[in-house]
Amino acid sequence: MKPLLPLHRRSHLSSYFLTLSFVTFATILYFQDFTCLLRHPSSTPPLNLNLKEKDDYAMDLPFTIVKGNTSCDIFAGQWVYDEVARPFYAEEECPYIQPQLTCQTHGRPDTGYQHWRWQPNACSLPSFNATLMWEMLRGKRLMYVGDSLNRGQFVSMVCLLHRVLPEDAKSWETFNGDSLTVFTAKEYNASIEFYWAPFLVESNSDNAVIHRVTDRIVRAGSINKHAKHWKGVDILVFNTYLWWMTGTKMKIMRGSFESETKDIKEMETEDAYRLALGRLVMWLEKNVDPNKTRVFFATMSPSHTRSEDWGGEAGGNCYNQTTPINNPVYWGPSTSKSMMQVLKEVFSASRVPVTLLNITQLSEYRKDAHTQIYKKQWNPLTPEQLANPRSYADCNHWCLPGLQDTWNEVLYTKLFFP
Incomplete structure (x- = not known):
């Protein structure tokens, strides 16, 4: 990977006061945004993933602007339709969205899925401020590591942030056989990156382009092939789940x-x-300084492949779904509670704080937000495939703009207001 560009010539004093002013401004906005609403009864999620150990409060975590409202669970709430403040950007305004996620370009007739805003039960999320985030990322690296769902969240973050940068002050590059994608903001000497590692450890699916293998094999305990690319990163956001769910036992080599x-x-x-995950924790404990680096792990992204699961018609899936599920305790069969429990147990034992981004429950409701048949993978769907959405609709990935922008809203909240 090429080194980041050197900082522009400016006095350290002016940079300090600029950052300080943004932090002060954000703090004021924070206390305005995080006022208690208490308008809706809270529904208990199926599994509580809050890590209560030394995690967030025994130390001052890096990048913290102000401590958050610990009595408010931002992951418990409901979706509110908002035509004013959502979406954050238009699909055509972000040239970095891959064709797999450009639903409007590929003929999706509705746009309602773009207008839903996540509203926690007992508070509000702080307003997403792109300029503030760049100031906080000045001289830093933010990297997403995982599968195509994490790549979607990476692209979402780039879409949220690139608009405040002049065209000649940003770049998009790929390295290491397309395994590493880097978006650089030159003025801020900062980067947002994605690294392809669908199992985190080494596997036979590590090729970023050709990885569709039916006989998936994971190499036991081998993480350094990938992890050497993560060293020195200031904010790490991991995910891995869907690739494990083959319906059969995993092959370990x-x-x-x-x-x-x-x-x-x-x-x-x-x-x-x-x-x-245990191997990941071992690597974190050996290579990450918790006084300088923040580590996040995004929980499972649900699929919506059977409409019977939410009371829909038999034989259907996410195709032609235009509104969220309104059952506050809905939990679909695609998300394994036993795998969620593994997450909690492994990361609770980590000596390096790992903040779980519990995006699962809020995403469970969003049967409407998938790409369905409105996408292009390697080639556009054939007329025969388009005519058979019950077989060919993609109910795993998400349109952009859309749900994954909310994932980054909660990342923003947990990063700056933990």
């Missing part, structure tokens, strides 16, 4: 993929998941 003979055994998915 000891030794090298290059070896002629391979020692492969099968493990229960939860055990293999625990092994990989």
Whole structure:
């Protein structure tokens, strides 16, 4: 990867006062935004993922502007239709969205999915301020690590932030066989990055372009192939889940993929998941300074492949869904509670604080927000495929703008107002 550009020539004093003014301004906005509303009864999520250990409050976490309202669970709430403040940007205003997520370009007839705003039950999220975020990221690196869902969140963040930058002050580059994508804000000497590692540990699906393998194999305990690209990053946002959910046991290999003979055994998915996350924690504890670096992990992104699950017609899926699910305790079958429990147990034991972005419950409601058939993967869907949305609708990925902008709103909140 190319090194970041050197800082512009400016006095440290002026930069300090500029950042200080933004922090002060954000603090005022924060206390205005985080006022209690208490208008809606709270529904208890199916699984509480709050980590109550040394995590957020025994130390001053890096990037904190002000401590948040600890009595408010920002992940418990409801979706409110908002034609004024949502979406944050138009699809055509962000040239970085890959064709897989450009639903309007590929013929989606409705736009309502873009206008839903997440409203926590007992407070409000602070207003997303792109200029403030760049000031806080000055001289820093923010990296998303994981699968295509995390890549979608990465692209969402770029869309949220790039508009405040002049055209000649930003760049988009790929490295390492497209495994690493880097968006750079030259004036701020800052970057937002994505690294492809769908299992986090080494696997036979590590090629960022050609990775559709049916016989998925994970190399036990091997993370350094990927992790060497994460060293020195200031904010890390990990995810891994969907690639583990094959419906069968996971194949775990000891030794090298290059070896002629391979020692492969099968493990229960939860055990293999625990092994990989445990290896991540070991790497974090060895390589990350919690006084300088923030670490986040995004929980499971749900799928909506069976409309019967939310009381819809038999044989349907996310296709032609235009409104969220309004059942506050809805929890679909695509999200494994046992895998969620593994997350909580592994990261609770970490000596490096890992903040869980519990995007699962709020995303469970959004059956309307998937790309459906309005996308292009490698090639556009054929007329035959378009005519058969029950078989070919993508109910895993999300249109942009849309739901993943909210994921970044909660990241913004947990980063600056933990």
